[in-house]
Amino acid sequence: MAVRVVWCLAVAPIGASAQTDHRERGQPVRLTVSAASSLTDAFETIAYRFTMRHPNITVRLNFGGSNHLQRQIEAAGGQGIDVFASAGAAPMDALIDAGLVRTADRRTFAGNRIALICPSNNPAAITAFADLAETRVHRIAIGASNVPVGRYGRQILRHLDLLDGVRPKFVENIHVRQAADYVARGEVDAGLVYATDAAELIDRVETVAIAEPEWHEPIRYPIAILRTSHNRRAARLFMDFVTSLDAQAVLADHGFQPPPVDVAMRQPAPADAEPDSPYAHAWTAMKLSLIAATCAMVIVFPLGTALGALLARRAFPGRELIDAVFTLPMILPPTVVGYYLIILLGARSPVGQSLESWFDVRVALTLLGATIASAVIALPLMVKSARAAFQSVNREFELASYALGKGKFETLFRVTLPLARNGLMAGVILSFARALGEFGATFMLAGIIPGQTMTMPVAIFHAFTNHDDATARVLVMILTVFSVLVIYVTNRLNAKQMQRIGSRG
Numbered sequence: 343m344a345v346r347v348v349w350c351l352a353v354a355p356i357g358a359s360a361q362t363d364h365r366e367r368g369q370p371v372r373l374t375v376s377a378a379s380s381l382t383d384a385f386e387t388i389a390y391r392f393t394m395r396h397p398n399i400t401v402r403l404n405f406g407g408s409n410h411l412q413r414q415i416e417a418a419g420g421q422g423i424d425v426f427a428s429a430g431a432a433p434m435d436a437l438i439d440a441g442l443v444r445t446a447d448r449r450t451f452a453g454n455r456i457a458l459i460c461p462s463n464n465p466a467a468i469t470a471f472a473d474l475a476e477t478r479v480h481r482i483a484i485g486a487s488n489v490p491v492g493r494y495g496r497q498i499l500r501h502l503d504l505l506d507g508v509r510p511k512f513v514e515n516i517h518v519r520q521a522a523d524y525v526a527r528g529e530v531d532a533g534l535v536y537a538t539d540a541a542e543l544i545d546r547v548e549t550v551a552i553a554e555p556e557w558h559e560p561i562r563y564p565i566a567i568l569r570t571s572h573n574r575r576a577a578r579l580f581m582d583f584v585t586s587l588d589a590q591a592v593l594a595d596h597g598f599q600p601p602p603v604d605v606a607m608r609q610p611a612p613a614d615a616e617p618d619s620p621y622a623h624a625w626t627a628m629k630l631s632l633i634a635a636t637c638a639m640v641i642v643f644p645l646g647t648a649l650g651a652l653l654a655r656r657a658f659p660g661r662e663l664i665d666a667v668f669t670l671p672m673i674l675p676p677t678v679v680g681y682y683l684i685i686l687l688g689a690r691s692p693v694g695q696s697l698e699s700w701f702d703v704r705v706a707l708t709l710l711g712a713t714i715a716s717a718v719i720a721l722p723l724m725v726k727s728a729r730a731a732f733q734s735v736n737r738e739f740e741l742a743s744y745a746l747g748k749g750k751f752e753t754l755f756r757v758t759l760p761l762a763r764n765g766l767m768a769g770v771i772l773s774f775a776r777a778l779g780e781f782g783a784t785f786m787l788a789g790i791i792p793g794q795t796m797t798m799p800v801a802i803f804h805a806f807t808n809h810d811d812a813t814a815r816v817l818v819m820i821l822t823v824f825s826v827l828v829i830y831v832t833n834r835l836n837a838k839q840m841q842r843i844g845s846r847g
Contacts, residue, residue, distance in 0.1 A: 416437070458471055542596075645721065
């Protein structure tokens, strides 16, 4: 309590103007605030209280990883965002360097601690950071190297001389909430997250240790107005409110620490940042994508062909319903499909638990998970293509085969399939391309594990978020060229199929 009083008194002069009830009579203002995901719960409360004081101002909150939000702001030239609140100094420094934020418009309003958390049942029996090096610990959720929480986590492990030994166990995350969610679901053995996020999941995770402040650089939460904001007065009021007694009390209630001292000091890049080559993950990502897509086609081709034939040649009750069910992954957002898959196949689901206990197989956060996700997303294209291909086959040729004494299977392999081959080949190529380029469901079910589950689309997202534009450009170019070839070949095959149908007529 004493800490909170001192903290609030320290920041009160900065935000004193926000204590007055400014009920402006001007036009309604829509203020957009991009904030680090670790601020989600606290900022939702702060935004609500702010709008109670300023009824004409609507606050729209955009949460995400600090690094990713910074890249979004840079890509948009700062347009559409009024205020940025980061979980580390580096993303804000980058926006200042880009000329999108003025140093004078920047304040530091909070601090935090790093917690080591485990699933509530703590299956790996972890009691301290040193236990992460034990062989019983297989997966550790941690932020990507350039994400603030990932930087702090690596600094802690380096300080404890653990980093090199535990690096192969890393499951990288784009923001801290994703890491905390992996731990809460039991997909990983441990995670390094902010203490505030651990507190929000107190009923689902166990906090086993808190890092000492001297083990890592000070955790600062800066907030600033974007130079391109068209609502600077409202943005200034919001910043004043964030540093006011009311908002600081909200932050303290959510476990945030007082802002570290020397808040005006620019934070240098850490000396232990990982010096990855621009093309470090490119070849590995390509290889993993090819493996996942090829294995997915082992499932997709026979299943899609059989379903396409069934839907094309058999009339039965519920046929269109079955077609709709297998088409659904093509219509639903991939993240929705990924959510269904992780609920169905996650470590704590009945199916996931059965696979692990009976066959010692885990799906989530594995290449198998990436393969399954790719197969589910690609299957509808194969089903649709196969159905169209079989419907285009002239039944008179099959009847002639039967009249010559040929059986169903011989007719299928010597007449039906050869006549449908162009349509089936088009389906295979389209399905393979879709599996190769799948991102959303793969990202949710397989995660980001460099060298294990980081396929090409995931690697592009990871590279963009972590400022590795060279790798992103290489992978984007490869996928673009491949996609153009797929479209060209598919169009050629479809043209041949149409010519066959036309000549038949």
